[in-house]
Amino acid sequence: MFDIWSTPAKLLAPLALAASGFCPSVHATDSSPCPPDWEPQICELKSVVDVLKKDHITEIDVPAFLDETIRLGVKTLPYATFRNAKEQQERAKEDERTRNGTPGIGIIFENRPDGLQIIDVVPDAPAAQAGVRSGDLVIAMDGNNLVGVDNTEVAKYAKGETGAPLKITLLRGKPQQRLELTLVRAIIKPRPATARRLDGDVLYTRLASFPEPAIGDYIDAVQAERKKGASIKAVILDLRVNGGGALNAAIGITALFTGRDKTAMVTLQRDDKMQHRITTNWPDYELPVMRGQDPLAPLQADDWWRRVPLVVLVDGQSASAAEATAAALKDLGRAKLLGTPTYGKGMAQTGIATRDDTYLVWSNARNLRPNGCPMEGYGVVPDWIVPPRKNADMDGILLGYREVDIPRPAYASKMSPDPFADLRKERQRLRDQRTQAKLDTARSAPLPQKEFGSDKDWQLKQALNALAGKPVQQMTVSPKLMPTQPMCVKLDQS
Template identity: 30%
Template sequence: MRRRTGTYAAIGAAFAAGFVAGPLVAAWAQDGGNRAETYRLLNLFGDVFERIRAEYVEPVNDRDAIENAINGMLTGLDPHSSYMNARMYRDMQVQTRGEFGGLGIEVTQEGGYIKVISPIDETPAARAGVKPGDLITHLNGNSVQGLTLQEAVEQMRGERGTSIRLTIRREGSDRPVELTLTRDVIRPQVVRFRVEGGDVGYIRLTSFNEQTEVGLRRAMQQIRQQAGNNLKGIVLDLRNNPGGLLDQAVQVSDDFLDQGEIVSTRARRAEDSQRWNARSGDIAQGLPIIVLINGGSASASEIVAGALQDHRRAIVLGTKSFGKGSVQTVMPIPGNGAIRLTTARYYTPSGRSIQATGIEPDVEVRATREEGNQAAAARRDREADLRRALRNDNGGQQQAAPPLPPLNLPAGLVERVQRDPAEGAPTFDPTKPETDHQLQQALQLLRGIAAAPNPQRRASVR
């Protein structure tokens, strides 16, 4: 037994040295780290790996063990870093192209459970009544405790037509909610549009994939054809939009801006920081814009809302957004999938980091009266409450962002818009605009702005 243990120790040490220690040598040369301590920790990893292979009650697959170790290392950093094996990486690439198989839920992990950020419109999850903030506790009767986020997502995906049973813990309900969903090929229509009342263009973006900006331009063109000279403004609906590709957020923001910064990222090393600026050309041609956000608006949605708000190109209406202000870089590992690593924070044009704080609306309008009575529950649905969430550094080394220029709106208009919804008003449903309190208040505000002698347009951020 002693000989076998020594052999496994050698294997573990070789693994640690070959696959882990090698890339660290260059980093040590730059950082001047404590090499002896690092070697000791790598030996610890090798020793644990060897003991698992030699002593676990059942044979262990080496690849599974190593991939689990890598994923644990990444998920221990923050809620958004993770390891993707080759199949997961392919699935992610398919999803960003705008098509994937499964239920249609954007999720994160909290307290060992799977937390719904937002269901995607017109998918099995949305049709079954899955709601933002739901905690998925069981899949087909099996607890999700102990599963990584990737493992849970993998179980929820599957062939079209197959079913899965979700057990959900929902705020305000004493009993678990049981839902049976039939998987489908998810081809989310990421851009939806219509003309409201013949004079306001309504555009809803459900996510930011490779089709988003092209769809936005197409929607704007058709709205102009339908409304003609009657068009008074645009409502850009980003509610429950969980985000997606950074470059699409930049392009969507650029579509409504003529000049100025859109977003910047600040990484660990100053030379890795980046900044994106707008090019000339506003597809709305200066018409007033209102952006709708809520607690399900995250990441790329917050980039767009923050850019248009800072430049005073749009009025942001609704409730505070999710607060995901970090950038994840997908780094392929040849032959072994990829890692998704948090590499930077992003900042709005005025210098605000919205990490763990979110975008505060210019005009707060709740979707339901109950939303105000459950303020504590709403706060739990945001980035700041996720385990190991990055801190917001505006209060640290970075100076606090300057206040935004005041809105120049007709007297009394905002107060009329901010009235509470009727008792028992339904929750947000994009398919029923007549019962959508936030949308109706946005339309009222937009028409009031358009009717004013000097309608609000924009103010540059200096």
């Protein structure tokens, strides 16, 4: 008797060959005929399950096995998720906790192939108190490797109750210093809307995300500042590092600044054959939190919202509802955009409860700007291209990970190939080239959110110049690194 794991390497191959001779022949059991409305592969799956149920060395938890089979398939599609009944119950509780504050450590991150790149930390949250910095790379949580995992796995490792510790392993600087920190989760309450009066009676406003209460929170923040002093002469809306949220909240913010009877967005459904126009009229931006009451109705007599000069700040982390807002305000002639091209998530998701209380989320539409151009993969290009720092490495910024860098499986669309396949390879080649050259990545790092609205905020300074009629200091950009020109759609007039 010997331990196979201690066998010398030269004996492994013969052992493997000998072992294969001990496996008895297994024959698939005859299964019932496949129903005519089933895909053949579903019957194949049933045949596989029948064999494993009968002859696998251990008894298999078949429901869990099939849940995982569905999950792995669904997750390969863009922004699609399958949750079993227990996971859906947990998600419902998580959504409720998010509205009231969520236990966490207070980090804002970008999920990259090599880990979680910290974009910013929430002031006074556990991560900030422990010394976590923007630019740190988190590679493990409680010993679970985060390299190459998706957002679903990250959420599973990160979630926990208030007061529960979370051990994170991170890399910092050059050479990469390895640090291990143990943080204690605390309630992180969402603060999506803030407003602050600047010199010259310019109002700097920020939306960090688009939760359901975003419209009301934003109105309250702005109105509170308007009551404090002289009339506000201009507004800056900061949508940088805003990953989106409720699309109806984006429509509501657009309606707030543009007024009624405008096209805020057009969605294309099922092979781009069905157009659906979303307007700035109630109830196109209705959300459950509003309880049937239009939050913009009391403001219709206040024309200030629709005439005050407006500049919107965007960057490569402005995504989904954030870039939809920016695009609508730009296309409708209501605002100028300043910053760097946005992320490029131009798809909408919906969800439905399926059998046995499971839940499926899938992408059901492409979002078009009011001008008929898609955002998916392209993003929104600002009127003024301005980096986060005066001496920024613009090539490095434009090569930051965006929607265009996410590959799509070949079976995700039978009709059209991946339009960004070649561009994706070229972008990765340029990144590899920069890595070999050992360029200073600090010059291409995002501006920490704690510096937004401060004297260190170069993009804000240029926005103030634009509003004052002064020259905006833009940066020369290599055309090959800019988003490609999208194929725009002629919109129905109805």
